[in-house]
Every structure is written in C-alpha cells, then in structure tokens.
Amino acid sequence: MFYRTTYVSPIGKIKLLADRTSLLFAYFEGQAYFEEKSAWFTSRLEENAVLKGAISWLDSYFKGHNPAMDDLNLSAQGTDFQTRVWKELLTIPYGETRTYGQLASLCDCPSAQAVGAAIGKNPLLIFVPCHRVLSSTRKLTGYSGGLEKKAWLLDHELERE
Structure with a gap:
C-alpha cells in the first residue's frame, strides 16, 4: 500500500x-x-x-531550522551507483555546498557528469540535499526542480546559519 x-x-x-x-x-x-x-x-x-x-x-x-533526519526512514530506489551518490549527498552539511567533481572523487567515480546524472534522478528532493551541489566554477547548474528553486533553497539555508 x-x-x-x-x-x-x-x-x-x-x-x-x-x-x-x-x-x-x-x-x-x-x-x-x-x-x-x-x-x-x-x-x-x-x-x-x-x-x-x-x-x-x-x-x-x-521555518529556517536544520531538522534532524533521525526519525525519517528514507528509501530511495535506484541503481547501486545512484544510491551511493545519494548517500554521499546526505553527508553535505546544512548551509554548505560541494561540487560535482568533489562528489565524484568521494564516490570513486572518474566522471562528474555521471554523478550529475545520478543526482538528477534523486527521488527525495530537499530530504536528500542535491540542491547543495554546484558546478566546478561554483555556479548553479542542474536541478530537476528548477534552478530558481535551487537558488532559493541555498539562500534559505545560508541566511539561517
């Protein structure tokens, strides 16, 4: 059900x-x-x-808080590679960002583009914070919810720190 x-x-x-x-x-x-x-x-x-x-x-x-994930049971279904990337996204602290290249290194993947493709299929937006990932030049790129939402989420987190 x-x-x-x-x-x-x-x-x-x-x-x-x-x-x-x-x-x-x-x-x-x-x-x-x-x-x-x-x-x-x-x-x-x-x-x-x-x-x-x-x-x-x-x-x-x-409301501007950094709520704990302790009571949430997230079940993102994807390939082994996708789930590895999504788990790495959960390690990015509230109000901080990483680049696709940094995530690729952490996932032992030679391709930032492959990481970006996996992030694009993240089924748990905001909960699994793919909005915290930027291009190598620290610009906003690729967010399946829309770049304006990604910018809003990042601004929201930064102003609440």
Whole structure:
C-alpha cells in the first residue's frame, strides 16, 4: 500500500509518496521524472505516520531550522551507483555546498557528469540535499526542480546559519 499527500511549500507544491515504513518520493509538482512513477497513481490520498513525519520535517526546514533526519526512514530506489551518490549527498552539511567533481572523487567515480546524472534522478528532493551541489566554477547548474528553486533553497539555508 502506498500513501500520498501534497505539501505546500514557499516555493511550490511538493508531492510526497510513502509506503507503510518509508518515504519513497519527494518531488516538486510537474518536475521531471516524477509523473512517470506509477505508485503515485495507485496510492491512497491519505497521510500515514511516515508522511506526517515528512511534513513535520519540511515545516521545520522551511521555518529556517536544520531538522534532524533521525526519525525519517528514507528509501530511495535506484541503481547501486545512484544510491551511493545519494548517500554521499546526505553527508553535505546544512548551509554548505560541494561540487560535482568533489562528489565524484568521494564516490570513486572518474566522471562528474555521471554523478550529475545520478543526482538528477534523486527521488527525495530537499530530504536528500542535491540542491547543495554546484558546478566546478561554483555556479548553479542542474536541478530537476528548477534552478530558481535551487537558488532559493541555498539562500534559505545560508541566511539561517
């Protein structure tokens, strides 16, 4: 059984999908790679404990806090390489950034582009902070939720430090 809800954030609606134990997807409405997820269409429009925890986390985040991930069970499904990259994203501290090249080195991958492709398929935006990754010149590039949202999220974190 899958459960879904929509969270209204200051930068747009975020679709959340969970099963009984884990948060599976967090996507901005209309974002690439989301609408193809068939579980969304076979889910119940109902908030379970997992979704309530995710909403509480998002409320805290958007109020300017750095909420702990302790009570969230994230379950990002992807290839072994993608999940390795996504786990590395979780190590980037709130208010800090890394480059695609730095992440490639940490993942023992010779290609920053491959890392970028894996990041682009991150199914748990904001929770798995791919918005904290910049180009080698420290410019904003590639964010499946949109560059304006990436800029907002980074500004939000930096002004709250």
